[in-house]
Amino acid sequence: xxxxxxxxxxxxxxxxxxxxxxxxxxxxxxxxxxxxxxxxxxxxxxxxxxxxxxxxxxxxxxxxxxxxxxxxxxxxxxxxxxxxxxxxxxxxxxxxxxxxxxxxxxxxxxxxxxxxxxxxxxxxxxxxxxxxxxxxxxxxxxxxxxxxxxxxxxxxxxxxxxxxxxxxxxxxxxxxxxxxxxxxxxxxxxxxxxxxxxxxxxxxxxxxxxxxxxxxxxxxxxxxxxxxxx
Numbered sequence: 001x002x003x004x005x006x007x008x009x010x011x012x013x014x015x016x017x018x019x020x021x022x023x024x025x026x027x028x029x030x031x032x033x034x035x036x037x038x039x040x041x042x043x044x045x046x047x048x049x050x051x052x053x054x055x056x057x058x059x060x061x062x063x064x065x066x067x068x069x070x071x072x073x074x075x076x077x078x079x080x081x082x083x084x085x086x087x088x089x090x091x092x093x094x095x096x097x098x099x100x101x102x103x104x105x106x107x108x109x110x111x112x113x114x115x116x117x118x119x120x121x122x123x124x125x126x127x128x129x130x131x132x133x134x135x136x137x138x139x140x141x142x143x144x145x146x147x148x149x150x151x152x153x154x155x156x157x158x159x160x161x162x163x164x165x166x167x168x169x170x171x172x173x174x175x176x177x178x179x180x181x182x183x184x185x186x187x188x189x190x191x192x193x194x195x196x197x198x199x200x201x202x203x204x205x206x207x208x209x210x211x212x213x214x215x216x217x218x219x220x221x222x223x224x225x226x227x228x229x230x
Contacts, residue, residue: 005031009135009198012090016230017097019078020090022137022200023224024209032078032224041078041228044070048082048103052111054120068108069117071100073125078228084213085204087139087179088225089114089187093121095131099227104139104183106147110154114183118190129191134198137225138210141203142166142178145214149173161185 006021019037021027032043042060046067053067058074070079071091079101081088086105092098102108102117121127142164152165152175164182168174180201187197204210204223213220 007138007200007202009090009200011133011196011198012092012135012227015092015094015133018092018099018227019230020092020135020227021225022088022135023226025211025221025223026209027224028221029224032226038078038228041076043078043080043226044072045080045082046070046103050105050107052108052113052116054100054113054117056120056124068104068113069100069102071098071117071121071124072229073098075229078226080224080226082222082224083137083139083204084211084220084222085140085145087183088137088223089183090135090137090225090227091117091121092133092227093125093127093131094133096125096127097229098125098127099229101225101227104179106151106177106179109179109182109186110151110158110160112158112160112186114186115190118187118192130193132192133196134187134192136180136184136197136199136201138200138202138204138207138223139179140205140212140214142176142181144203144205145177145179146171146174147177149175151175151177155182
């Protein structure tokens, strides 16, 4: 894979059994077939619905599951989630050799999707949270992500921390949401060590090499974020 087309987390690069990447605007669906490193992998995609649902796969499904997280322990499957401001999170278990890809928008975050994924990995595959590694990919930054009071109230009703919101000056009822920090907190609450959470802290809205729905609206395609077992 060309590094300028895909961003990677150094901690994940050190795992010899793993492939992963956070695609830039130059990485498209056809590049999965062109890449020598990914030759032989079968790409698995979701019909993303802003849920908290995790799907385990042992083979490529005939149709895209309606969910926002994928997990597998089967080599040769490349789990992919699409984003254009939402946060992509990749998970890997050093002990069990299990991987997961998660799409975290504000709705999924409000539904505690990462906590549910970690719980699902523990129940289904015997993963210990302390053995999990996480990589947080590019997403819209806190100073660029304006949301309404309804989102903040939804977080409050779910018992989630509200200090990830900051009132926007001169805009009553509007807040900036730190989506990255909100999901990092969920990983910590689920039992991951802060030392095992890698962070590619790039804002999709600010970086022209990435794609942003907030910035480009209907002109926007999607970024492909992926992980697989060799």
